[in-house]
Amino acid sequence: MSRIVIVGAGVGGLAAAVRLQALGHRVTVFEKSDTVGGKLGVLEHDGFVFDTGPSLVTMPQVLEELFADTGPPLSDSLTLRRLPIAARYRFPDGAQLDMPGDITEIPAALDAALGRGRGAQWSQFLTRAERIWDVTHQPFLESPISMRDMLVGAVLRPADVAALAPWRTLRALGRHCFDDPRLVMLLDRYATYTGSDPRHAPGALAAVPWAEQRWGSWYVEGGLGMIAVALRDRLVALGGTLALGCEVTEISTRADGHVDGVVAADGSRHRADIVVANADAAQVYGRLIRTTPARRAARALRRTTPSLSGFVLLLAVDDPPAGQPHHQILFPSDYDAEFDAVFGRGGAPRPVDDPTVYICAADDPAVVPGAGTAAWFVLVNAPRHDPGGGTDWDTEGLADHYADRILQIMAERGVDVRNRIRHRIVLTPAELSRRTLTPGGSIYGTSSNGPRAAFLRPANASDVPGLYLVGGSSHPGGGLPLVMLSARIVADLIGPS
Incomplete structure (x- = not known):
């Protein structure tokens, strides 16, 4: 049984903790705040409850899988409601589009709101976006592999590379697919899902609207902050330990460079065989750990x-x-x-x-x-x-x-x-x-500005032996489903006790 310390009780840290505890490890989560959730924050005031971070659940199957893999099903802990209208868009010319939550209804809605033929254009775009999804989701979103590994290792066939068109930005892809600037604007918005500029973000981000529309837009009854509460409860039920109000100020290492635990703000030391950092990668490498590999990683992040x-x-x-x-x-x-x-x-x-x-x-x-x-x-x-x-x-x-x-x-x-x-x-x-x-x-750590930026996030398996990264600033990126996939990748890399 390995002793694992997780730094941070955001969704990524909690999801990794739940998976690792279920695999037989002895897991302790340290969180500087008095509450769990990290960027999935909640603020209560005068009877009003506000989510202060993510406000949308996409790819709900990722959340369902997390609970199914670690105990009773998600439905025992949370109630998810699919939204019939994914979003209302108001364009500069005053046109208004109520984007249906059912993908089959989208073409007719686009034609009605923006003019005949717009639905067909969006459907053709989604066919291409689905191809991008098929190429990327397993070898990239669900694995620790990088784009360099995909190309050098010949995971991608020439036809796959053509579908990805890594040389084309999301804006360029939109202009190629649409003759209506409002559809280009609609696609541009998905660059902001990674904190990026559509004029520089890769066209591969077209997979984001496809996934959102394929599996729908969802809400958690009681607010999305309930996800963190449910993960906290699952961790405790599995026998994991959660230390709130306990800030980690250092990730310590042995003489050979392998991590051996963490140091808390009160000076106490906590030994560990493995440390999983659910903190911003720039903070991890720039402040929490002081080794040569960490300094190299910090320099690389400063260039992004x-x-x-x-x-x-x-x-x-x-x-x-x-x-x-x-x-x-x-x-x-x-x-x-x-x-x-x-x-x-x-x-x-x-x-x-x-x-x-x-x-x-x-x-x-x-x-x-x-x-x-x-x-x-x-x-x-x-x-x-x-x-x-x-x-x-x-x-x-x-x-x-x-x-x-x-x-x-x-x-x-x-x-x-x-x-x-x-x-x-x-x-x-x-x-x-x-x-x-x-x-x-910076909500997502580094942006996806640049043709390769989305594939060059800090790896889940650090160059510092025994240190792993989880969460939105590491591979595969930000947003609730990707953060939970990040936790699954880390758990798979560490393996069972």
Whole structure:
């Protein structure tokens, strides 16, 4: 029986802990916060319950598999509800699309909202996206293998490479497939699922909308934070140990460079045969461990482009407007200007003056204090917190001023709740950075900007012997399903006790 320490109780760390405990290891999870979930955070205020991180479940089979592999089925712990409308999109010309949650209904909805023939174009695109999914999901998303291994090891056939077209960006793919700029804009948005710029992110990200539409969009009753609670309960039921309010300040090593445990903020040492880090890779290699391989990894990460961050409004709304969908996206007139601002093109990274606005308005009595109220999560893409070279989100007055600007934009685009707000809570990239120890609040660690960037994330098996990485900043990437796949890869690499 190996002693395994997991640093961080985010979804990746908890999922890895559950799998490893079920495999017979003795697992202890250290978490600096007093709650579990990491970026899958929850904030409660005056009877309102807000998810402060992910607000959408895709590929629910990954979550179901995690529970089935480690004990009783998911349905014993959580109730998932499929959304009939995946999202409402409002385009700059005022056109509105209610994207069905059923993939078979999407072509007709596109034709009705955007004009005849748009559904056929999207269907043709999805056929190509499915091919990309078929090529990548097993050897890449579900394995520790890298794109270099796929190419050098001849895992990919010439026809596979042609389907992936790694030289083509997501924006270029959209322009190749669509003659309607609104469809290009719709596809562009999926680059933000990895914190990236569609003009630089690889076309392989086309697999993301295919997977989302193939398996649907889902909500967890009580809020997505319940996923972390269910994983915590599963870990405890299996006999694992969870130490909350215990920050790890160092991953220690033996003389031969192999990890041998962790050091907590109070100076206590905890021995381990294996350490799994569910922390941002830049923090792991730049702060927690001090070995030559770690320094090399830290240098490599400094050469990458950090992912974008997010500026969040949590709105306690009285008498919310009728007919609001669960998810709503309000596009700007100039999407390129948004990415220029966030990634610092044409100047330093800066708040977007006219951003895309994402609204999550869950219809769930469990997250509000009573009838006639709603808990809204509002998100816009934002540059990370970087006082030295970009945006200092702690600048006095900036957060409140920008929050007012977002509410004004919502009103201009048809969703005015300014006179209905009981409470407004603002979370900036600076606050995200402090809450999750993520440098600058970069949600996904590194972006996928560049033809190979999506395949060059830090590996799950570190070059530091005995150290593994799990979570959104490591392979295969961010988002709930990929983070849980990351945990499965780590558990498979370590193996049973």
